[in-house]
Amino acid sequence: MTQDGMPEQFDVIVTPARELRGELRAQPSKNYTTRYLLAAALAEGETRVVGVATSEDAAAMLRCLRDWGAGVDLVGEDAVIRGFGVRPRPGVTLNPGNAGAVARFLMGVSALTTRTTFVTDYPDSLGRRPQGDLLGALERLGAQVSSDGGRLPITISGPVRGGPLEVSAERSSQYASALMFLAPLLPQGLDLHLTGDIKSHAPLRQTLDTLSAFGIRWTATEDLRRVTVPGAQAYRPGRVLVPGDYPGSAAILAAAALLPGEVRLSNLREDDLQGEKEAVNVLREMGADIAREGDTLTVRGGRPLRAVRRDGDSFTDAVQALTAAAAFARGQTTWENVATLRLKECDRISDTRAELERLGLRASETDSSLSVEGLDSEERGAEALGRGARLPGGVRVSGHGDHRMIMLLTLLGLRAAAPLTVSGAHHIRKSYPQFFRHLESLGAKFEYVALPDERP
Structure with a gap:
């Protein structure tokens, strides 16, 4: 076990959540x-x-x-x-x-x-x-x-x-x-x-x-x-x-927007130079209820979301988290000008498309873009939208050894109908070691399955 009480290497089983509620201080950048x-x-x-x-x-x-x-x-x-x-x-x-x-x-x-x-x-x-x-x-x-x-x-x-x-x-x-x-x-x-x-x-x-x-x-x-x-x-x-971290916080903000409840996230400067600060505006454009007071953002979650088309070059490290929000939005979301995502820990365009399709979502790609069709794209009544569409879940998906991919898949699991297993989830430690613990403090539930002590 490590200092965070988790196995050295592990898969994570994500339990579907009904709501997220509480307060967090954003991790350092x-x-x-x-x-x-x-x-x-x-x-x-x-x-x-x-x-x-x-x-x-x-x-x-x-x-x-x-x-x-x-x-x-x-x-x-x-x-x-x-x-x-x-x-x-x-x-x-x-x-x-x-x-x-x-x-x-x-x-x-x-x-x-x-x-x-x-x-x-x-x-x-x-x-x-x-x-x-x-x-x-x-x-x-x-x-x-x-x-x-x-x-x-x-x-x-x-x-x-x-x-x-x-x-x-x-x-x-x-x-x-x-x-x-x-x-x-x-x-x-x-x-x-x-x-x-x-x-x-x-x-x-x-x-x-x-x-x-x-x-x-x-x-x-x-x-x-x-x-x-x-x-x-x-x-x-x-x-x-060191200021607060916007790339990792984008995942918390997206999770809070996807589920009912209220989440307050502090230590995020309004005048910060991190490009992923734009994730706040993207989520607002999608319909999320996000209010700022000084360095604290408050998200009142569960609102229906709508698709956007955005140049993602300035916030590439938030694209995966925002893709989770897009998966439950109405319409097709496209992130353009994100070719550099192919040169990360994994190919965050092709590998993301493959995992989304494994979960039953419709996704497509070009050399420099990623598109996802939201679950609320089909005609649905207001009551269905209010309940919130859910993925079927019940499958195992690959984290591809990539911390941002693990965040995306975890958020999708929170809105699934059955538990979702994310492989190699210990790679979250590359950028956000407390990611799962922070979500647990807001009401999420995870099971950590230890892996043999060898590099995947």
Whole structure:
């Protein structure tokens, strides 16, 4: 058993719920936690990161920073980091697990070292994700790089020079973020030109916000095509507070909208830069009753929902949770411009379509979109809509080793007519370890079935 009282590896049996009711404090942001921890390590001196996420991604970043020579102390819910500045330990092998953003951020900074090697024990997930755009940019800066066709294992050696640099943002914004973390520590800095169809502007703004929090100066065009970070700067140690997590909270908000009851979710800043904040507006557009008071959102659930057609690029990490709401809406919901979902822990377009169809839903896809026909699409009387359509349930579905897929399938199970089994549900710990416990505190019921102690 782990500290959360769950087996190390488990399937979860989701019991259909009648209502959700109660109050929660949103977990700390995974995206800000990893960024703050890295920036703290790049500062010489001691930084207290207040309220860090307890996700596997955060643990992967802390583990790699320790291996690189940073001092790391966990004090209650905070992390105290004693940074290595511009001198990460050379000749180190780092294993970021299955944390793609962590791996890429560290690859950028590894240009400060000699012979940093990146490996993973998730060869069929992170091991298959492309890194070539970032590696090519580092080589153009003068780094020596060896890889398996642009994939892990990867070894990087500096030193590198600064100056003008093009990097593609077509596949992921994480390549540009990685270079932004490196830029102020180079003598000449970097004048970044982001090429291609830029994906996920919001994470780029979170990276720039992090640089500002640690005293780094930068300028950028409004469209983020050009980002200039002067060189010979130093990250400033101090104290930073991690905001609440919108991607994970999108799943709680969608669950609360799908079922009768009232749920209050605090610690979600209205002026937050996380793109998944838009999930609140999407749910409202679908007909959900969501009110905001300061940093607290109140959802009065059980209202009939209607389909939407949205460009999902700015809130990709909320698309799975919002797909659960779409499954019970009237009409066909389509998420457009979400091709990057194919490059996550699983193919979140094709694999989602397959699992929805396994549950009896109608879904379709293109190269860059996902559509789902809601259960309330057929003509129904007001009384039927009020009761809320339910999936048949009673089947086993695959979580595909993907935390966002597990959230989606769990929400569908809460609105099923019979229990739904989600395989490999322990992978929820990648971003939201308390997901099931938080839902239980609102009235949901789950059964945890332990699996053999081996990686699926």
